[in-house]
Amino acid sequence: MTDMNLVRSPARSRVGLAEAVVDLSVVRDNVQTIYKRLRPGTEVLAVVKADAFGHGAVQVARAAVEAGATWLGVARADEALQLRAAGLTVPILTWLYDATELVLLADIDVSVSTVSELNQVVSAPNVHNVQLKLDTGLHRGGSAPDQWIELTRAAAHYEALGAVRVRGIWSHLSHGDELDASHSRRQLELLRTGVTLARRAGLSPEVVHLANSSGAITLDAPDCNLVRIGAALFGIDEVDAGVRSPMRLVTKVAQVRRIRAGEGVSYGHDYTAPRDTTIALIPLGYADGIPRIAAGQASVLCRGVRMPVLGRITMDQFVVDAGELALEPGQPVTVFGDGSDGEPTAADWADWAGTIPHEIYCGLGARVPRRYVEGVQR
Numbered sequence: 433m434t435d436m437n438l439v440r441s442p443a444r445s446r447v448g449l450a451e452a453v454v455d456l457s458v459v460r461d462n463v464q465t466i467y468k469r470l471r472p473g474t475e476v477l478a479v480v481k482a483d484a485f486g487h488g489a490v491q492v493a494r495a496a497v498e499a500g501a502t503w504l505g506v507a508r509a510d511e512a513l514q515l516r517a518a519g520l521t522v523p524i525l526t527w528l529y530d531a532t533e534l535v536l537l538a539d540i541d542v543s544v545s546t547v548s549e550l551n552q553v554v555s556a557p558n559v560h561n562v563q564l565k566l567d568t569g570l571h572r573g574g575s576a577p578d579q580w581i582e583l584t585r586a587a588a589h590y591e592a593l594g595a596v597r598v599r600g601i602w603s604h605l606s607h608g609d610e611l612d613a614s615h616s617r618r619q620l621e622l623l624r625t626g627v628t629l630a631r632r633a634g635l636s637p638e639v640v641h642l643a644n645s646s647g648a649i650t651l652d653a654p655d656c657n658l659v660r661i662g663a664a665l666f667g668i669d670e671v672d673a674g675v676r677s678p679m680r681l682v683t684k685v686a687q688v689r690r691i692r693a694g695e696g697v698s699y700g701h702d703y704t705a706p707r708d709t710t711i712a713l714i715p716l717g718y719a720d721g722i723p724r725i726a727a728g729q730a731s732v733l734c735r736g737v738r739m740p741v742l743g744r745i746t747m748d749q750f751v752v753d754a755g756e757l758a759l760e761p762g763q764p765v766t767v768f769g770d771g772s773d774g775e776p777t778a779a780d781w782a783d784w785a786g787t788i789p790h791e792i793y794c795g796l797g798a799r800v801p802r803r804y805v806e807g808v809q810r
């Protein structure tokens with residue numbers, strides 16, 4: 433089913449100019465790794481927003497569900513609909529949508545933060561599952577604490593009328609990527625109070641959730657029975673969770689040539705060769721998500737050697753220094769992977785670009801096809 437030697441064997445390579453190879457067995461392993469760290473009874477909602485951080489929403493969602501995720505979460509309505517259209521039947525939560533989209537979201541849980549949002553949901557033609565979101569400190573959406581009682585009472589009123597079903601109560605961490613959980617614990621306290629008030633108003637939520645990937649590891653939250661796992665699915669590991677990166681961005685050398693000492697490379701000649709050297713053209717650029725700002729520090733792996741990027745990264749291509757190494761056009765190049773063969777990781781690219789690996793993955797362009805494999809042999 434899969435080409436096991438894609439990365440190593442140019443002869444059997446199915447790479448066009450470049451591709452992102454996603455090992456779905458690693459996604460499953462990551463879900464199981466997280467499960468082992470959770471309290472029994474806590475379930476995983478796999479966050480596959482933004483096309484699963486560029487990895488492919490449908491494929492990643494299927495793999496996550498196969499590995500035991502019982503919920504899916506997305507930012508937007510159309511992302512939820514894409515999952516349903518692909519035949520995924522587990523419950524889905526979406527937290528950003530427009531009132532005009534509600535008619536399409538009949539079997540998608542929608543997040544509600546205000547009474548006016550609740551009224552929009554109630555006015556929509558179908559009866560919706562909603563999850564009430566409390567702001568416990570992130571201050572990026574959610575109900576203000578002083579409006580929570582009003583919101584929960586209104587929701588209980590509508591629920592009693594059969595106009596809506598309140599399936600969950602949730603919040604989001606502001607310091608969820610930190611090892612120190614003291615801030616998260618304060619947020620958990622506030623959520624606990626919010627749940628108590630909601631029950632007092634007459635609600636009985638099936639799910640209560642707060643933690644993202646890192647929070648799921650660092651915060652012990654007996655009040656919650658669901659965690660929302662995004663980054664960890666993709667091996668982005670802020671807290672030593674033990675997850676691995678499923679994606680390998682591979683390309684191949686497009687051209688090889690010698691240049692002389694003193695010759696400049698790429699636009700503006702930001703780089704001038706101090707000695708004669710061999711340079712290789714790599715057919716990826718910032719339109720594909722290779723961050724232009726990384727040029728001063730970045731390198732790629734080719735023939736087992738790190739080759740530094742020379743001069744500016746342009747829209748479609750950049751140049752690397754092969755030194756005295758013999759190279760042929762077509763030679764496989766790894767731009768990033770899990771690092772196990774000495775290649776850079778997405779986290780390295782993020783460091784070079786002054787950002788986080790999430791942005792490297794999400795920035796991967798539409799010109800880079802994604803290909804799915806099961807357990808690439810190294």
Ligand SMILES: *Cc1c(COP(=O)(O)O)cnc(C)c1O
Pocket residue numbers: 479481527604608643644645646660661662663664
């Ligand atoms: C993106 C997102 C998550 C996932 O967070 P990770 O740190 O990637 O695990 C969880 N909840 C919400 C509301 C999000 O927007």
